[in-house]
Amino acid sequence: MNWRVHTPVAAAVAIVSGGLVLASLLIPGLDEARNRVLNWAILLAALGLLLGLANLFRVHWEKLRNRQNPAYSGVLIAAMLVTFAVTLWEGSRAELPSWIFNNIQVPIETSLMAVLAASLTLAAARMFQKRSDRISLTFGIALFIILLGSGPLFGMEIPFFTRTLTPIVSGFLAAGALRGLLIGVALGTLLTGLRVLVGADRPYGG
Amino acid sequence: MPQTYRDPEENLPEWLRALRKRQEEEAAASQPEPPAEEGRTEEPGWLSEIRQRYRTSSLEQDAEAETAALEDTQPRPPGRTESEPIQEPLPEPEEISPFSDSEPVLEEAAPAFPTEEPASQPAFADDPGDETSHPVVPAFSEDPEALGAEMPGWLESLRPDEGFPLEDERSEAMLPESGPLPTGPLADLSDALPASEIGQMGKPPEFSTRLEATASQRQHAAVLKELLQTEQQSAAEGQPPPLPARMLGMIISALLFLAVLFPLLSGSQSADRPEPSFFPEAGRLFNNIDVLPAGAPVLLAFELQPARYGEVAPAAAAVMRHLLDRQARLVFISTEETGPALAERLLAEQFANTPAISTGSYTNLGYLSGGVAALRSFISDPRGAVLGTPEREDPWAAAPLEGIQHLRDFALILVVSGDADTTRAWVEQGAIELPGGLFAATSAQAGPLLRPYLHSDPVTLRGLVSGVHGAVVYERLRGQDGLGRQYWDAYSYGLGSMALLILLGGLYSRLLQAQAEVKPAPGGGSHGP
Numbered sequence: 001m002n003w004r005v006h007t008p009v010a011a012a013v014a015i016v017s018g019g020l021v022l023a024s025l026l027i028p029g030l031d032e033a034r035n036r037v038l039n040w041a042i043l044l045a046a047l048g049l050l051l052g053l054a055n056l057f058r059v060h061w062e063k064l065r066n067r068q069n070p071a072y073s074g075v076l077i078a079a080m081l082v083t084f085a086v087t088l089w090e091g092s093r094a095e096l097p098s099w100i101f102n103n104i105q106v107p108i109e110t111s112l113m114a115v116l117a118a119s120l121t122l123a124a125a126r127m128f129q130k131r132s133d134r135i136s137l138t139f140g141i142a143l144f145i146i147l148l149g150s151g152p153l154f155g156m157e158i159p160f161f162t163r164t165l166t167p168i169v170s171g172f173l174a175a176g177a178l179r180g181l182l183i184g185v186a187l188g189t190l191l192t193g194l195r196v197l198v199g200a201d202r203p204y205g206g
Numbered sequence: 207m208p209q210t211y212r213d214p215e216e217n218l219p220e221w222l223r224a225l226r227k228r229q230e231e232e233a234a235a236s237q238p239e240p241p242a243e244e245g246r247t248e249e250p251g252w253l254s255e256i257r258q259r260y261r262t263s264s265l266e267q268d269a270e271a272e273t274a275a276l277e278d279t280q281p282r283p284p285g286r287t288e289s290e291p292i293q294e295p296l297p298e299p300e301e302i303s304p305f306s307d308s309e310p311v312l313e314e315a316a317p318a319f320p321t322e323e324p325a326s327q328p329a330f331a332d333d334p335g336d337e338t339s340h341p342v343v344p345a346f347s348e349d350p351e352a353l354g355a356e357m358p359g360w361l362e363s364l365r366p367d368e369g370f371p372l373e374d375e376r377s378e379a380m381l382p383e384s385g386p387l388p389t390g391p392l393a394d395l396s397d398a399l400p401a402s403e404i405g406q407m408g409k410p411p412e413f414s415t416r417l418e419a420t421a422s423q424r425q426h427a428a429v430l431k432e433l434l435q436t437e438q439q440s441a442a443e444g445q446p447p448p449l450p451a452r453m454l455g456m457i458i459s460a461l462l463f464l465a466v467l468f469p470l471l472s473g474s475q476s477a478d479r480p481e482p483s484f485f486p487e488a489g490r491l492f493n494n495i496d497v498l499p500a501g502a503p504v505l506l507a508f509e510l511q512p513a514r515y516g517e518v519a520p521a522a523a524a525v526m527r528h529l530l531d532r533q534a535r536l537v538f539i540s541t542e543e544t545g546p547a548l549a550e551r552l553l554a555e556q557f558a559n560t561p562a563i564s565t566g567s568y569t570n571l572g573y574l575s576g577g578v579a580a581l582r583s584f585i586s587d588p589r590g591a592v593l594g595t596p597e598r599e600d601p602w603a604a605a606p607l608e609g610i611q612h613l614r615d616f617a618l619i620l621v622v623s624g625d626a627d628t629t630r631a632w633v634e635q636g637a638i639e640l641p642g643g644l645f646a647a648t649s650a651q652a653g654p655l656l657r658p659y660l661h662s663d664p665v666t667l668r669g670l671v672s673g674v675h676g677a678v679v680y681e682r683l684r685g686q687d688g689l690g691r692q693y694w695d696a697y698s699y700g701l702g703s704m705a706l707l708i709l710l711g712g713l714y715s716r717l718l719q720a721q722a723e724v725k726p727a728p729g730g731g732s733h734g735p
Contacts, residue, residue, distance in 0.1 A: 041580065151694075
């Protein structure tokens with residue numbers, strides 16, 4: 001059976017929902033309807049999480065059956081099932097789910113971030129071997145200004161960087177560029193919203 | 207009135223001219239001495255045979271009639287059917303008409319089509335005016351032997367097979383029985399559908415299915431493709447990076463690890479701390495918290511992921527300690543799945559001995575699914591967005607939260623985030639409901655990205671503490687040491703090591719590249735002129 005929603009229906013739902021939320025920001029008295037629609041979105045997002053979990057299980061179950069890296073898929077499925085069952089049984093604030101989170105997930109993700117710091121340092125050191133043009137030189141100079149102004153080096157502060165040069169670079173140059181970037185993001189968001197509202201873009205798959 | 211004569215040769219298409227020329231050459235090769243009386247050596251052989259056939263079968267026909275009959279073997283000049291006035295007396299139709307009974311020659315040369323039926327005649331033959339001005343003599347027959355001539359190869363290939371309906375019969379079958387005849391430019395053409403059958407619809411727009419990419423886009427795509435191929439190639443080969451690269455990576459990692467670990471293990475707190483006067487955004491946050499009344503509800507949006515927990519924790523802990531010292535009522539919520547658990551972790555690690563935490567005098571509203579839409583819903587109607595669950599009683603029933611109906615009822619809102627996007631979402635979505643703005647404690651990378659909101663008018667982000675640096679500043683404002691102070695020396699030595707490694711590594715890399723540029727290619731000379 002084909003469960004795919006027909007395009008006109010999906011487009012109509014999306015346009016009406018978006019138009020209602022947009023109108024509620026401009027017209028008083030539509031707050032109740034807007035909040036109801038947004039609460040539906042919360043429920044649907046929660047349901048989407050469960051569907052994503054089921055899809056992840058299905059994909060790795062197929063890999064396990066087809067023996068495509070079965071060890072990784074097996075560990076993932078086992079960890080997922082155990083964590084899901086324990087959390088469902090004891091609750092998210094119970095001792096065992098908290099232990100799993102604090103002693104497995106947090107150290108793993110933090111370690112990956114630490115490896116990233118070392119990798120970026122290595123990449124910056126080798127940058128001039130790959131490229132030595134003006135862009136690289138500008139990037140290197142900005143990098144050093146920010147690094148030297150971020151704090152004391154080996155315990156000693158360099159006031160020229162921390163109090164003069166770095167605030168100028170980060171407070172004027174970087175902030176100005178980011179302000180322009182944010183305006184561009186806002187315009188892009190506005191345009192995307194309008195395209196969805198008129199049905200030109202259908203990110204919902206219609 | 208004299209009729210202007212048009213030479214049909216002028217209107218011949220190029221392909222027919224080329225064909226004629228080739229056939230003339232062939233005929234010249236096969237007949238080195240053409241008959242002198244014909245005087246038409248430029249005509250192809252098959253046309254000469256047709257002329258010969260006519261000459262032998264109708265001795266009484268005069269040369270003008272023959273010439274007129276043979277004119278239809280030539281292509282019709284354009285504009286023949288136009289209603290131009292005839293300026294010359296035409297010959298009598300019965301003298302040249304191929305359909306006349308008095309012309310036995312023409313009867314013999316009649317085509318295999320039933321000429322009595324109008325439908326079997328060419329379309330232009332139906333026009334009486336056209337018939338009188340240009341008499342039609344079908345020089346071709348369906349049976350080549352009837353003419354005693356050999357048809358060209360290209361024409362032979364176009365002839366329908368035996369048993370296959372003739373073109374006009376098919377056309378009759380295909381056309382509607384009583385439909386309107388084609389009009390306009392297609393009036394005289396056979397097999398033309400009438401325009402009324404097609405309707406008056408405009409031509410539908412044509413959309414190209416090809417990817418329309420500019421030159422720069424194609425160039426970028428080529429670079430990306432090359433990168434992916436290189437990545438796949440190295441992954442497929444499974445070869446580790448060369449030994450010097452691996453050694454360099456290991457040395458850098460070891461030096462960074464030692465630089466960070468040594469101050470932590472030694473407990474060193476000798477590094478200079480930044481001056482708070484240079485960070486007014488941290489001072490504004492401090493001033494707002496410092497005037498909170500006891501029991502004031504404070505909302506903490508804990509939008510944090512485990513990867514950045516270690517960096518954000520000092521800043522968040524410094525501010526939360528200040529809040530707890532002011533006996534504020536903490537309320538946590540998060541649109542990140544890991545946010546509530548990390549909030550509990552930070553409370554357990556840093557504030558387990560604080561009475562408000564140990565007695566559970568705080569509220570964790572948990573995870574709010576739905577991203578920005580959920581955030582919008584929570585900002586508009588906090589009570590409607592967060593409901594009670596079987597695991598948790600109705601959070602809004604607690605005494606400190608009874609008076610909370612809107613987001614502005616919170617005394618202060620602090621966003622604890624690892625990236626700028628979630629903080630930006632809170633700032634932008636809450637700009638209407640929070641005219642006084644909100645505060646943020648973020649990672650160091652999010653600080654510069656949020657700086658434009660600090661200077662916006664009206665104010666959307668009133669105060670900011672970012673990274674370990676911000677944590678140390680805030681602790682200096684409070685005159686207390688905390689996680690920031692513990693990390694500060696390790697941060698300082700790690701930062702110095704990183705800058706030194708990048709500087710030395712960059713100089714060494716530049717030196718290697720300079721040597722490679724100076725070193726001549728093996729076996730190669732100068733490429734200059």
